[in-house]
Each structure stands twice: as structure tokens, then as C-alpha cells.
Amino acid sequence: MVIVNEREKVFHLYNERISYLFYVMESGQLGHLYFGKALNPKGSYLHMVEKAHRPMSTYINEGDLYTSYEHLRQEYPCYGTSDYRYPALEVQGGDGSRLCKLEYQEYEITKGKKPIPGLPAVYVEDDREASTLEILMRDTWRNLDVIFSYTIFKEIDAIARSVRFVNCGQEVLMINRAMSMSVDMPDADYESIQLSGSWSRERHVKVRSLEPGITAVSSLRGNSSHQHNPFLALKRKDTTECSGDAYGFSLVYSGNFLAQAEVDNYNVLRVMLGINPFGFQWKLGPGEEFATPEAVMVYSKDGLNGMSLQFHRLYRSRLARGYWRDRERPVLINNWEATQFNYVEADLLRFAGKAKECGIELVVLDDGWFGARNNDKSGLGDWKANREKLPDGIEGLSEKIEALGMKFGLWFEPEMVNKDSDFFRNHPDYMIQTPGRSASHGRNQFVLDFSRKEVVDAVYEQMYDLLSNAKISYIKWDMNRSVSECYSSAYPADRQGEIFHRYILGVYDLHERLLQAFPRLLIESCASGGGRFDAGMLYYAPQGWVSDDSDAIERLKIQYGTSFVYPLSCMGAHVSACPNEQVGRNTPIETRGNVALTGAFGYELDLNQLNCKEIEIVKRQVEFYKSHRNMIAFGDFYRLQSPFEGNFAAWEIVRPDADMAIVTVTRVLSEINGPYRRLPLCGLSKSRKYHVKSKYLSYDAYGDELMQYGMMLEDRSSGQAMDDSGCCQDFLSVLYEVTAIE
Numbered sequence: 001m002v003i004v005n006e007r008e009k010v011f012h013l014y015n016e017r018i019s020y021l022f023y024v025m026e027s028g029q030l031g032h033l034y035f036g037k038a039l040n041p042k043g044s045y046l047h048m049v050e051k052a053h054r055p056m057s058t059y060i061n062e063g064d065l066y067t068s069y070e071h072l073r074q075e076y077p078c079y080g081t082s083d084y085r086y087p088a089l090e091v092q093g094g095d096g097s098r099l100c101k102l103e104y105q106e107y108e109i110t111k112g113k114k115p116i117p118g119l120p121a122v123y124v125e126d127d128r129e130a131s132t133l134e135i136l137m138r139d140t141w142r143n144l145d146v147i148f149s150y151t152i153f154k155e156i157d158a159i160a161r162s163v164r165f166v167n168c169g170q171e172v173l174m175i176n177r178a179m180s181m182s183v184d185m186p187d188a189d190y191e192s193i194q195l196s197g198s199w200s201r202e203r204h205v206k207v208r209s210l211e212p213g214i215t216a217v218s219s220l221r222g223n224s225s226h227q228h229n230p231f232l233a234l235k236r237k238d239t240t241e242c243s244g245d246a247y248g249f250s251l252v253y254s255g256n257f258l259a260q261a262e263v264d265n266y267n268v269l270r271v272m273l274g275i276n277p278f279g280f281q282w283k284l285g286p287g288e289e290f291a292t293p294e295a296v297m298v299y300s301k302d303g304l305n306g307m308s309l310q311f312h313r314l315y316r317s318r319l320a321r322g323y324w325r326d327r328e329r330p331v332l333i334n335n336w337e338a339t340q341f342n343y344v345e346a347d348l349l350r351f352a353g354k355a356k357e358c359g360i361e362l363v364v365l366d367d368g369w370f371g372a373r374n375n376d377k378s379g380l381g382d383w384k385a386n387r388e389k390l391p392d393g394i395e396g397l398s399e400k401i402e403a404l405g406m407k408f409g410l411w412f413e414p415e416m417v418n419k420d421s422d423f424f425r426n427h428p429d430y431m432i433q434t435p436g437r438s439a440s441h442g443r444n445q446f447v448l449d450f451s452r453k454e455v456v457d458a459v460y461e462q463m464y465d466l467l468s469n470a471k472i473s474y475i476k477w478d479m480n481r482s483v484s485e486c487y488s489s490a491y492p493a494d495r496q497g498e499i500f501h502r503y504i505l506g507v508y509d510l511h512e513r514l515l516q517a518f519p520r521l522l523i524e525s526c527a528s529g530g531g532r533f534d535a536g537m538l539y540y541a542p543q544g545w546v547s548d549d550s551d552a553i554e555r556l557k558i559q560y561g562t563s564f565v566y567p568l569s570c571m572g573a574h575v576s577a578c579p580n581e582q583v584g585r586n587t588p589i590e591t592r593g594n595v596a597l598t599g600a601f602g603y604e605l606d607l608n609q610l611n612c613k614e615i616e617i618v619k620r621q622v623e624f625y626k627s628h629r630n631m632i633a634f635g636d637f638y639r640l641q642s643p644f645e646g647n648f649a650a651w652e653i654v655r656p657d658a659d660m661a662i663v664t665v666t667r668v669l670s671e672i673n674g675p676y677r678r679l680p681l682c683g684l685s686k687s688r689k690y691h692v693k694s695k696y697l698s699y700d701a702y703g704d705e706l707m708q709y710g711m712m713l714e715d716r717s718s719g720q721a722m723d724d725s726g727c728c729q730d731f732l733s734v735l736y737e738v739t740a741i742e
């Protein structure tokens with residue numbers, strides 16, 4: 001998977017579908033050659049270097065009017081010489097100079113992949129799955145070693161990159177900017193896709209044409225954020241969901257990030273991804289090391305669905321890990337929207353009893369169970385049961401739930417504290433704040449300084465105590481505000497630029513310690529819904545609460561956007577009550593079910609409030625999920641129709657053996673006597689015959705027909721379904737089962 005042309009010093013990472021090429025320039029820096037569809041691995045590629053005499057440039061060698069970094073496509077550009085685009089690296093020495101020059105030293109190819117200590121990263125289970133190329137670069141003037149790591153997978157069309165820095169000298173160095181990856185693409189005729197939004201409106205798909213200058217998304221909030229996801233895709237203008245070039249760049253990180261595409265004056269495109277350099281500075285003392293988070297680059301010739309399939313395969317099988325990775329997830333019910341903070345144990349047992357009757361497997365107790373937590377002004381930090389609400393504590397409640405034949409899950413917000421809590425009264429210095437300045441709150445709460453081990457230890461002890469004494473199978477790990485006034489009293493002035501990153505390392509450390517102690521614990525990540533829904537969290541929490549917006553129609557866009565990178569196995573999706581808590585909308589319970597069924601399925605309402613007909617539907621939904629959850633979580637997912645482009649949203653899940661597909665088609669507003677509609681499917685076997693079944697349709701067709709001509713859609717507004725006449729047909733969702741019969 002890695003070929004080195006020793007004479008030309010060209011490195012070629014490839015599998016049967018993708019190639020990635022770079023070379024060592026005369027100056028010793030690395031130049032980028034190619035990333036895309038697989039190229040013949042035997043060739044010579046140096047003719048790809050484009051170089052011309054460009055007037056009014058700055059050139060690195062005296063007497064030579066050609067060689068300027070401004071005009072060379074680079075692999076990891078450093079600040080300070082003749083390249084005026086944004087660099088991947090900026091290092092400052094004791095002399096104040098910020099110039100850095102990396103020269104190639106040697107390479108090493110190993111089978112498999114090494115972990116990155118303290119950071120989430122994709123991995124292999126067998127060394128034959130991937131090969132890793134490490135390139136040692138050195139700035140001899142600064143005594144700085146820089147190791148670029150590239151891992152290419154055999155069966156997945158992804159390359160994982162990260163960079164490690166080792167200060168081999170005596171001088172203290174300051175890393176001001178260290179991106180995880182950078183790539184200079186030969187042209188910029190792409191559209192960029194970002195997943196952006198806000199609280200309850202996360203990861204909407206935004207497409208922009210690239211223009212000269214910068215297109216970027218980022219976070220400075222300490223969490224990856226509701227606003228932008230650490231991800232950027234590139235597509236040609238004619239790329240569709242199913243065909244054409246598509247590139248995806250995803251950062252395996254949960255803190256401040258920058259994803260940037262820069263188009264220069266020669267239409268060269270520089271894409272980079274990494275920790276946001278703004279506010280970041282890492283002091284690298286003699287002998288010290290620093291590792292960047294990992295970036296994953298995917299290429300597909302099969303359009304955006306092709307790109308997403310690669311991310312899904314990699315992230316659900318070689319980023320998510322542990323006991324729950326390949327296991328079917330329990331159908332859960334969460335009490336938050338049903339009760340908020342107002343409940344006592346008897347309410348919860350009634351709530352759980354009805355859930356059991358419907359076949360639900362896991363009861364999750366959300367916020368409000370601990371300390372003096374009767375509203376959001378107090379209690380965070382005191383992870384002990386509120387005995388007025390729960391007389392037998394979490395131990396007693398969890399036993400009673402288990403006695404009903406269900407598992408029990410519990411909400412925590414480990415990184416936060418209310419000033420009105422014993423934890424804060426005992427440790428007022430444990431929160432993040434800048435001395436002498438006022439501290440901003442979010443939802444009346446403050447952020448604990450997770451850059452300090454003793455703070456993480458204090459939270460760990462409380463959680464460990466509870467998890468070892470009560471029967472807790474699952475935790476929902478919430479995080480309801482971003483970091484502000486970032487400063488840690490435990491670190492000196494010249495290390496304050498490290499705090500945001502150290503905070504996230506502390507968050508990862510607490511996850512890791514809990515998983516080491518309780519390997520069968522299922523963690524669902526959450527940050528006011530999807531405020532930290534990123535690949536970093538997926539390493540610890542194989543599922544995450546996609547959004548606080550549980551309205552099925554809003555969820556169409558949110559889940560559609562989320563699917564660009566993240567697999568269905570990790571998308572927490574629940575049926576909630578109507579009118580919906582966030583938008584006040586009434587939608588049919590079938591629609592709410594259909595949208596939530598294509599995720600890590602659950603309920604977010606009090607089933608005791610539903611009528612008999614609705615309870616029967618709930619039972620059927622639970623049964624359907626149980627019998628199809630394996631293919632839903634681990635099958636191939638295809639977006640078929642975008643809710644951003646019209647009145648319909650449609651997606652499909654296909655079993656890897658193409659034996660069966662589930663297709664969900666949701667129409668937002670009703671239409672009358674509309675056109676005949678067909679939906680071309682994906683991923684079926686062309687020559688096999690399938691049976692298509694929905695509420696009103698039942699017919700047989702071959703795979704090639706269903707993929708070319710399309711699957712015919714039922715349309716109740718055309719008069720097909722007289723039994724539903726009179727009902728509101730807005731927000732109608734139909735689930736089609738497509739089953740191979742030959």
C-alpha cells in the first residue's frame with residue numbers, strides 16, 4: 001500500500017481505489033503531487049510538479065527565478081519564507097523568530113497503525129488492514145524533529161494523518177500553529193460543503209462555490225460546536241450523491257478547530273484541518289513532545305454517498321470501539337422531555353412500567369436526580385442522589401428498573417459545576433476563570449478546569465463510586481455550555497495557550513478511565529444536543545444525541561446533514577410527544593417513528609400519555625426496530641432525496657449482502673393530485689428480484705429496475721388511500737421494505 005521511488009523520492013500511498021502522492025523537493029521540504037482515484041503504482045510522477053517563472057515573486061535561491069514556495073504545491077507548508085498562503089506550521093524560537101524550515105531525513109513503513117497517546121484515533125485490529133508511512137523531517141536550526149504519519153487502509157478509501165513534534169534541542173520552542181493535515185490540490189474548481197447551524201439546528205448542509213481567498217469553518221468555543229462541524233467536503237460542480245469526485249476531510253477532535261480551503265491566484269487549492277491556531281500556543285520544552293489530533297481524508301469517485309460510505313465504514317468499525325461497537329443498541333426511553341426536573345421515584349417507575357409493556361429495553365434517567373437539582377441553578381458537581389426524589393438512591397432505583405426486566409441509564413454533566421453545590425463550595429478554585437475578571441455563565445453553570453488532573457480525579461471518584469454501586473449500564477454525558485474566560489491557575493503564563501487543548505485531553509482522559517473501569521458501559525455523548533457531535537467523541541461514545549430538536553421534520557435536515565460523515569449507529573434519534581416541545585408541531589406518530597428508526601432508536605415522552613392506538617403503533621415500531629436494528633446500524637446508508645432541495649426527504653439502508661433495503665420517504669407538506677413519483681434506489685443487486693412493500697403498495701421488481709427506473713412511491717393524496725381521507729396529510733412519512741425474493 002506504500003511504494004517509494006527511492007531515486008525520485010516519491011511516496012505513493014494507494015489501495016485499489018485511491019492514490020495519494022508526494023515527493024521530496026530539492027530544498028528538502030515535501031511537495032504534494034496527487035490525491036484522488038487510484039493511479040498505476042509503477043509510474044514516475046515528478047512531471048506533475050507545475051513550476052513556471054512567475055514575475056513579482058520571492059524566490060528561495062539567489063540567481064534562480066523559478067523556485068518559490070508560493071508556486072509549489074506543498075505537503076505541510078511552514079511559515080516564514082516565500083509562501084504567502086496560510087501555513088500548516090508556525091514555530092517560534094527563543095530569538096522571537098517564527099521561521100521554520102523542515103527538511104526530509106528518512107522514512108519508515110510499518111504494517112498497521114500506532115495509537116496517538118491521549119487522543120482518539122482510528123485503529124486497526126489486524127496489521128494487514130493498513131500500512132503506515134512515517135516521514136521524519138527536521139529543522140536543524142531549531143533542533144526540532146517533526147514526524148508526519150500517514151496511514152492508508154486496504155479496504156476503506158481513507159488516509160489518516162497526524163503530526164508529532166519532538167524538541168531535540170536545549171531551547172524552548174513555542175508551537176503557534178500545527179495543523180493535522182494540509183494538502184495543495186492542483187485546481188480549485190470545487191464546491192465546498194460544510195455542516196453548519198446552531199443549537200437545535202445542527203449540521204445543515206451548506207454548499208459554497210470556492211472563490212479566491214478563504215472559505216473556512218471553525219470553533220473557538222472549547223467544544224467542536226453546534227455552529228460548525230469539524231469537517232469539510234469538496235465536490236465538483238457536476239458531482240451528485242451517486243457519481244463524481246468527492247473529497248471529505250474530517251478531524252478526530254472535539255475542541256477548537258479550523259477547517260479551511262484557500263484558493264490562490266493560480267487557482268491552486270490548499271485545504272487544511274487541525275486545532276484552531278487562534279488562541280492556541282504550545283510550549284515545547286527540551287525533550288518534550290506534542291502530537292496533533294488525527295485528520296481523516298476520504299476520496300470517492302462515487303459521489304457524496306460514496307464518500308459518506310467510507311466515513312461510515314471507518315468510523316463505526318475502526319474509530320468506535322469496545323463492547324458496544326458491533327452490538328445491537330438497546331431501545332431506550334429518556335424522561336427529559338416528559339418530566340424535565342419534576343419527578344419522584346414513583347413517577348419514574350410508572351414511566352418505566354409502560355415502557356416495559358411496549359418492549360423498551362433501557363430506561364434513562366436524565367437531569368435532576370442529584371444534589372439540590374430542582375432547576376438549572378444548583379446541584380451540578382454533586383453526583384449523589386437527591387433522596388427527596390429518590391429515597392432509595394440510584395442504587396435502589398436501578399435495582400427496581402432491572403427487576404422490571406430493563407436496563408438502567410443515567411445522565412451526567414461531568415465537566416460542569418453550579419456555584420450552588422457542595423462541590424463548588426469545597427473547590428471554588430476548580431472552575432475555569434481568568435483571575436481578576438468576571439466569569440461568564442451559561443445556563444447558570446461554570447466549566448470545571450479539566451486541564452488539571454486533580455479536577456478530573458475528583459469527578460472520576462464520584463462517578464466511579466456510583467457506577468460501581470448501582471446497576472448502571474449506560475450514561476448520557478451532557479455538556480451544556482462552551483468555555484469562556486479560558487485560563488487555568490495551575491499553569492504558568494506561557495502555557496495558557498495550551499488550556500483549551502488540555503481541557504479536551506482531560507475530557508478524553510475521564511472517558512478513557514471510565515471505560516477501562518467499566519468496559520461494558522454504553523456512553524452516549526451529548527452537548528445541548530449536538531454541540532460536540534464529532535469523530536473524537538465517537539472513539540469513547542459509540543452513539544450521540546444528535547440534537548435537542550426532536551421534531552421529526554426538523555430532524556430530516558439534521559440527520560441528513562449528520563449522515564455526511566457519521567454512521568447511523570451513532571445517531572441518537574427519539575420519538576417525542578406532540579405538540580413537539582421545540583417547535584410546537586404536530587406530526588403523525590408513524591412519521592416520528594420512521595425518522596427516529598433510522599438511528600440509535602428510542603423514545604423521549606411519557607408513554608402513559610398515549611392512547612391505545614398510539615401504544616399499538618409504539619409496540620410495532622419497537623418490534624420493527626428490534627428485528628431490523630442490525631442492518632440499520634451496520635448496513636450501507638444512501639441519501640436519496642435532500643430535504644434542503646424540496647418538499648421530500650428520502651434515504652435508504654441496504655444490508656451489505658443486498659438481501660434487503662429499508663427506504664424512508666417523508667413528504668413535508670401535502671400536495672394534491674401530484675405527479676407520479678419514482679425514487680431510484682442504490683446498492684441493490686441488479687439481477688435479483690425484490691418485493692416492495694409499504695402500507696398501500698406491494699409489487700415485485702428487479703434490482704436494476706428499482707435502481708434505474710426507480711421505486712414507485714405510494715401517494716395517498718391521489719386518492720389511493722380512501723381510509724385516510726380527512727386526515728391531515730402534511731408531514732407524511734412512508735417506510736418501504738424492499739426484500740429480495742430470488
Ligand code: DGJ
Nearest residue numbers: 336366367526528529548
Ligand atoms: C441538554 C440535553 O441535550 C437534553 O437532552 C437534556 O439532557 C438536558 N440537557 C438536561 O439538562
